Amino acid sequence: MKLVIKNSDIDIKRTFQCGQCFRWKQDADGVFRAIVGGKQITARETADGVVVESEHSRGFLENYFDLNTDYGEYIRRFSADPVLKSACGHSAGIRILRQEPFETLIGFIISQNNNIPRISGIIERLCENFGERADGGFAFPSAKRLSGITAEELAPLRAGFRARYIADAVRRVNSGETDLESVYAMPLGNAREYLKQIVGVGDKVADCVLLFAFHKLDAFPKDVWVRRVMAEYYPNGLPECTRGAEGVAQQYLFDSIRADGLIKV
DNA sequence: ACCCAGGGTAACT
DNA sequence: AGTTACCATGGG
Numbered sequence: 001m002k003l004v005i006k007n008s009d010i011d012i013k014r015t016f017q018c019g020q021c022f023r024w025k026q027d028a029d030g031v032f033r034a035i036v037g038g039k040q041i042t043a044r045e046t047a048d049g050v051v052v053e054s055e056h057s058r059g060f061l062e063n064y065f066d067l068n069t070d071y072g073e074y075i076r077r078f079s080a081d082p083v084l085k086s087a088c089g090h091s092a093g094i095r096i097l098r099q100e101p102f103e104t105l106i107g108f109i110i111s112q113n114n115n116i117p118r119i120s121g122i123i124e125r126l127c128e129n130f131g132e133r134a135d136g137g138f139a140f141p142s143a144k145r146l147s148g149i150t151a152e153e154l155a156p157l158r159a160g161f162r163a164r165y166i167a168d169a170v171r172r173v174n175s176g177e178t179d180l181e182s183v184y185a186m187p188l189g190n191a192r193e194y195l196k197q198i199v200g201v202g203d204k205v206a207d208c209v210l211l212f213a214f215h216k217l218d219a220f221p222k223d224v225w226v227r228r229v230m231a232e233y234y235p236n237g238l239p240e241c242t243r244g245a246e247g248v249a250q251q252y253l254f255d256s257i258r259a260d261g262l263i264k265v
Numbered sequence: 266a267c268c269c270a271g272g273g274t275a276a277c278t
Numbered sequence: 279a280g281t282t283a284c285c286a287t288g289g290g
Contacts, residue, residue: 019271112272118288119271160286165273202273223271254271 003052003061010050010065011093012043018094018255020212022107022120023127023140033136035127036064037100040136055135066095066215074248080241083233084249087256094251097212101180102173103140104213105195108205109165125157143173165200172198183210188218211247220246229253 016024016032024034031044041054041061052061062068075092078084106126111119123140130146131138149170151163159166172178178198183191188210195206207221220238222230230237242249 108271111270113270113285114272114287115270115289117270121288158287161273161284162286200273204272208271221271224269225271258271 001054001056001058001061003058004048005050005052005065005067007045007049009067009071009093010095012045012050014091014094014255015097016043018091018251019116019258020208020251021097021099022116022123035134035137035139038132038134038139040134063098066098069095071095071248074245077241077245078249078252081239083229084239084242084252087249087252090259091252091255094255096215096217096248096251098215099213100140101183101209101213102143104209105169105173105180105198105201106140106166108208108212109169109198109200110159110162111208112162112200112202112205114162122157122159122162126154129156143170146170147174162200165198168199169201183214188216191216192219207247211250217245217247220250223254225254225257226250229257 012032013026016026016034021034023036024032026032031042033040033042035041036054037056037060039055041052041056041064043050043052045051052065054061056064071092071094075088078088107119107123110122114122127138127140130141130149132141132145133139147170149167151167154163154166157163157166169178173180178194183194186194191210191214192203192206195201195209196203201209204221204223207219210216210219211221220226238246238249
């Protein structure tokens with residue numbers, strides 16, 4: 001399957017490097033590659049648009065990249081607020097991916113009190129050690145594949161204190177104590193409390209999973225960077241124009257504050 | 266040597 | 279309900 005997306009509809013560099021995903025890497029030739037759902041996807045920018053190639057179906061790719069959503073509509077809405085308008089100007093082209101729930105859960109458990117390069121490294125070692133070999137790399141291991149794993153057996157990941165959190169999440173998903181599929185139908189508050197039953201999952205990790213896997217756009221993960229933005233620009237909370245799409249606004253703010261160190265109003 | 270990183274937990278007031 | 283030390287690891 002080959003898919004071409006208009007350049008104005010996506011900025012793959014920002015989309016893949018804005019902290020929502022950890023497995024997309026850019027090769028020396030400029031091509032982005034990742035194993036998603038057990039199959040490789042490549043994406044590259046050309047003058048004619050962003051070319052996406054994979055053995056996945058068109059439907060899978062459209063869903064993954066959220067191609068049936070007009071992000072220009074969000075940007076128009078957010079532009080009622082001067083700070084967000086500035087953030088949109090800087091971070092336009094970011095799209096919220098629909099990632100696999102288990103992979104996203106483990107990824108953001110690993111993310112706590114950690115930095116993005118090291119998160120990627122731990123996940124890479126998880127895939128190399130326990131994932132199935134796939135075309136061009138290793139798939140992210142399923143919960144079933146990790147069944148029964150202990151924190152000690154996860155030592156090669158060098159995940160530190162997070163190893164037992166990973167082990168607990170695997171155990172819960174395999175026992176059915178946590179049914180990730182059921183989260184799709186839950187409203188935000190219920191879904192958050194449900195995921196927080198997993199040891200090592202608090203408000204922030206839960207909201208990241210709800211936004212980046214379950215596509216709950218009203219989730220608003222507050223990490224250290226977003227807290228800084230809130231303290232400086234929104235001491236009384238987010239503006240009305242973000243209602244229902246707080247998570248999209250969050251990504252523009254996160255990417256802008258991190259990239260530039262500040263948002264220029 | 267010290268501080269920080271897409272935080273959470275447990276043990277305190 | 280709101281604070282605080284501690285948690286492994288690695289880079290600046």
